[in-house]
Amino acid sequence: GAGVSQSPSNKVTEKGKDVELRCDPISGHTALYWYRQSLGQGLEFLIYFQGNSAPDKSGLPSDRFSAERTGGSVSTLTIQRTQQEDSAVYLCASSLAHGGASGNTIYFGEGSWLTVV
Amino acid sequence: GNSVTQMEGPVTLSEEAFLTINCTYTATGYPSLFWYVQYPGEGLQLLLKATKADDKGSNKGFEATYRKETTSFHLEKGSVQVSDSAVYFCALSGNNNDMRFGAGTRLTVKP
Numbered sequence: 001g002a003g004v005s006q007s008p009s010n011k012v013t014e015k016g017k018d019v020e021l022r023c024d025p026i027s028g029h030t031a032l033y034w035y036r037q038s039l040g041q042g043l044e045f046l047i048y049f050q051g052n053s054a055p056d057k058s059g060l061p062s063d064r065f066s067a068e069r070t071g072g073s074v075s076t077l078t079i080q081r082t083q084q085e086d087s088a089v090y091l092c093a094s095s096l097a098h099g100g101a102s103g104n105t106i107y108f109g110e111g112s113w114l115t116v117v
Numbered sequence: 118g119n120s121v122t123q124m125e126g127p128v129t130l131s132e133e134a135f136l137t138i139n140c141t142y143t144a145t146g147y148p149s150l151f152w153y154v155q156y157p158g159e160g161l162q163l164l165l166k167a168t169k170a171d172d173k174g175s176n177k178g179f180e181a182t183y184r185k186e187t188t189s190f191h192l193e194k195g196s197v198q199v200s201d202s203a204v205y206f207c208a209l210s211g212n213n214n215d216m217r218f219g220a221g222t223r224l225t226v227k228p
Contacts, residue, residue, distance in 0.1 A: 033216055042220030056215055103149035103168035106216050108161040
């Protein structure tokens with residue numbers, strides 16, 4: 001597609017339920033990123049994929065969070081046993097992966113708004 | 118690891134005032150530096166970038182110069198407008214293509 005596509009755009013779930021958030025990056029972009037933005041907060045790095053592998057999982061806040069990417073394209077972020085503090089906007093972004101020195105721009109999706117009640 | 122520290126907000130200015138939002142970074146190697154902007158109700162979008170020391174990125178009247186000696190990438194605009202009200206994020210892309218963002222600075226420009 002033309003841009004990074006995320007679904008669902010809004011999700012309300014009950015505490016304790018599992019949720020899956022989907023990201024479809026820009027075609028041809030091999031790098032994919034997940035961030036979390038809580039109300040009034042900055043961008044919290046969660047995980048980064050280069051192709052299908054995740055060289056940096058350091059940002060995942062707990063073992064309830066996991067992400068996968070198959071076929072070098074679509075990625076799914078899964079939150080198990082959701083808690084109220086998981087409520088946030090989950091942002092996906094993608095870029096061409098030629099390394100930092102080339103300054104590839106990353107492009108963001110509109111985000112998935114998650115509310116845990 | 119790589120990290121970005123930017124000036125805390127919120128920042129409130131009158132129209133036509135001079136703007137500076139400070140950003141410093143910690144990184145190994147030679148990162149690229151970015152400013153992203155998030156206007157109210159919209160997604161994040163690139164404002165400007167610089168890929169090597171002494172480069173100046175510019176867009177929409179905003180400028181930032183990549184200063185390796187001070188590890189800084191401060192954002193400046195000579196005369197802000199109401200339409201510049203947004204949250205501004207400084208970001209860094211390292212040698213492994215990871216992207217790290219600062220906490221964001223909310224700017225409000227009053228007429």
